[in-house]
Amino acid sequence: MDYKQSGVDIAAGNEVVRRIRGLARGTATPGVLSDLGSFGGLFHLGAQSRHDPVLVASADGVGTKLRVAFMAGTHETIGVDLVNHCVNDILVQGAEPLFFLDYLATGRLDADVAVQIVEGLARACRENGCALLGGETAEMPGFYADGEYDVAGFIVGVVERDRLVDGRDVAPGDVLIGVPSSGLHTNGYSLARRIVFERLRLGVRDRVPELGTTVGEALLAPHRSYLPVIRPLLPRRVIKAMAHITGGGITDNLPRALPKGAEAIVRIGAWDVPPIFRWLGAAGAVPQDDMLGTFNMGIGLIVVVAPSDADTVLAALHAPPEPTARVIGEIVAGGEPRVRYVAA
Numbered sequence: 001m002d003y004k005q006s007g008v009d010i011a012a013g014n015e016v017v018r019r020i021r022g023l024a025r026g027t028a029t030p031g032v033l034s035d036l037g038s039f040g041g042l043f044h045l046g047a048q049s050r051h052d053p054v055l056v057a058s059a060d061g062v063g064t065k066l067r068v069a070f071m072a073g074t075h076e077t078i079g080v081d082l083v084n085h086c087v088n089d090i091l092v093q094g095a096e097p098l099f100f101l102d103y104l105a106t107g108r109l110d111a112d113v114a115v116q117i118v119e120g121l122a123r124a125c126r127e128n129g130c131a132l133l134g135g136e137t138a139e140m141p142g143f144y145a146d147g148e149y150d151v152a153g154f155i156v157g158v159v160e161r162d163r164l165v166d167g168r169d170v171a172p173g174d175v176l177i178g179v180p181s182s183g184l185h186t187n188g189y190s191l192a193r194r195i196v197f198e199r200l201r202l203g204v205r206d207r208v209p210e211l212g213t214t215v216g217e218a219l220l221a222p223h224r225s226y227l228p229v230i231r232p233l234l235p236r237r238v239i240k241a242m243a244h245i246t247g248g249g250i251t252d253n254l255p256r257a258l259p260k261g262a263e264a265i266v267r268i269g270a271w272d273v274p275p276i277f278r279w280l281g282a283a284g285a286v287p288q289d290d291m292l293g294t295f296n297m298g299i300g301l302i303v304v305v306a307p308s309d310a311d312t313v314l315a316a317l318h319a320p321p322e323p324t325a326r327v328i329g330e331i332v333a334g335g336e337p338r339v340r341y342v343a344a
Contacts, residue, residue, distance in 0.1 A: 016114045020036065023115075023132070024036040024133075034133070041099065051160060052160055053159070055156055056158065057157075058086050058089040058154075059153065059154045060086055061153070062078055062081050062085070063186055063190075065220070066148075066151070070147060070148060071203075072216040072220060074220055075113050076116045077120060078117055078151060080124040081120075081186050082120075082121065083124035083155075084124055084222065084225040085185070087157075088226050088227075088301065089244055091230055091242070092257065093164060094163050094165035095157035095159040098157055099131040100121070103153075104135065104149060106139060106144050106148065107141050163234065163237065165234075165239055165241060165242055167240065167304070172262070172332050172333045173331065175305055176328050176329040177310065177314060177317065178270070178328035179229070179303065180298055180300065180324075181274075181300030183276060184276065185224070185246065187249075188294045191280075191284070191295075196219070196283075202215050203215065210278075211276055226301045240305060243256060245296040245300050248294075249294055251339050254302055254339050255337035255339060258304075260336065261333060262333075263331070263338055263339075264338070265329045265340055266341050267343070269343060270344045271299060277291065314326070314327070
C-alpha cells in the first residue's frame with residue numbers, strides 16, 4: 001500500500017497550494033515578508049509605524065453553517081464568513097487586522113472546493129486590509145465523510161495601547177447603538193437547520209415567499225464586517241465599548257463588554273427585526289427568550305457611547321445601502337453586567 005491508497009493524496013495538496021498561492025499574494029500588505037508555503041508566516045510589525053502597539057488575537061469557526069454550504073454546493077461565502085467574524089472579534093477592542101491564517105480539514109481533499117474557500121478568504125482579507133499570511137490544509141481520511149470539511153480562522157491585529165476599547169469608562173446614562181446584521185451571520189444554525197430542514201422539510205433551493213429568496217440564499221448570507229464603518233471612529237475616541245453579537249445573542253455577548261456596576265437596558269421594538277428571524281421564530285414556535293439568546297435578531301454589533309456623542313456616531317455608522325444604525329437602549333447602574341429587556 002501507499003499513502004494515496006490510504007486516503008491521503010499529497011499531489012492534490014500540492015496542487016491546491018499552487019492554485020491558492022496567487023490568491024494569498026493578492027492580499028499582501030507592507031508587513032508581509034514570506035510567501036505561502038513557508039513553515040511559518042513572517043510579518044514585520046515595525047512596518048506599521050506604531051508607538052506603543054498591543055497585539056490582539058482571536059480564533060473562530062463557522063459552526064454548522066457549513067452544513068448548509070455542503071447542501072448548496074456553495075463554498076466561497078464560508079471564507080468570507082470566517083474572516084469577517086474574526087475581524088469583528090478583535091475590532092470590538094479597537095484593533096485593526098494585520099494578518100489572518102486558516103485551517104482546513106477534510107476527509108478527501110477536493111481541490112476545487114478548497115480553492116473556492118480560499119477565494120472567499122482572500123476576498124475578505126483584501127476588503128479588510130489584512131494579509132492572508134498562511135494556513136494548513138489537512139487531509140484526514142476516516143474523520144470526515146466525503147464532501148465534508150471543517151475550517152477555522154486565526155487573526156492577529158494591532159491597537160495603540162492608549163486606544164484600547166475595554167469598556168472601563170462605561171457609565172450609567174451611556175447609549176447603546178445597534179448596528180444591523182446581514183442575517184444569521186455564523187451563529188444559531190443548529191436551531192435554524194432543525195426548523196428549516198426537519199420541521200418544514202425544505203431544501204436549500206426552495207423559495208420562501210416571506211424572505212423573497214431561496215433557503216440557501218437566506219442562510220448563506222455572508223457575515224458582515226463592521227471594520228469599514230467603525231475604523232473612522234476609532235481615532236476620535238468616542239466609543240467606550242463594543243460587543244460583537246455572536247453565539248448567545250445580545251443576552252450573552254453584551255455583558256462581556258461591560259464593567260461591573262453596569263446593566264444594559266435593551267428596548268425590544270427599538271429596531272426592525274429582519275424577516276428571516278421572524279420567519280424562523282414563527283415556524284419553530286421558538287420562545288422569545290430563546291430567540292434573543294440564540295440569534296443576533298438583526299443587530300450584529302452594539303456600540304456604547306456617551307449621550308453627547310450619540311448623534312455623531314449614528315451619522316458615521318449609517319453606510320447606505322445598509323440599514324440604519326439606531327439607539328436600542330442605555331446603561332443603568334447595577335451589579336454584575338447583564339442585559340434586561342423592556343418594551344420600547
